[in-house]
Amino acid sequence: MKTRLLKFILPVVVMGFAAAAAMNTPQNSVKNALVNEVGYIRHSNLTDCEPSDECSPTGSQMCTVGDVPGATRLWKKNQNNQCIVQLFRPQ
Template sequence: MKTKFSQLILPMLVVVFAVTSAFTSHAENKSKSVAIVTGYIQHPGAEEPCEASNQCTTVNTGTFCKVGQIATNPRLWDKNINDECVMPLYRP
């Protein structure tokens, strides 16, 4: 019985552990790859309508990116192809 366990079950457990570890480490690396971009403060009608501020991400993390990451401060935006600050950014 002991040799049957060693010869059959133990190698299967090692393979299951290895496969599980491989998927776990891959998922962890994928979640850390976040696109960091410069967030801009909107100044509608001003000569410079967008002012660079903090670093933000384009990936929706559920929390909007704000100046200094303080909830009461203005939201930050990304520029579109026309250099308008209209694309929402999120806290990294």
């Protein structure tokens, strides 16, 4: 009787601990991370843009071609297809 009880109760207890541990595990950091976006070189007008390097939507340093300080600045397109949204150097 004791053996039968252990064979049933032990797996249930182990599954309960596993479920509790899974719920207390921190979320995947990739899910919380911001996704890099394509940075565009802006030409003669706001809608004449050429895709270039990847940039970040947040940061402190401007995103530039080849990540070179002082190089051509890169922009993100807005809903009107204009390259006017500021982008930053990838983290």
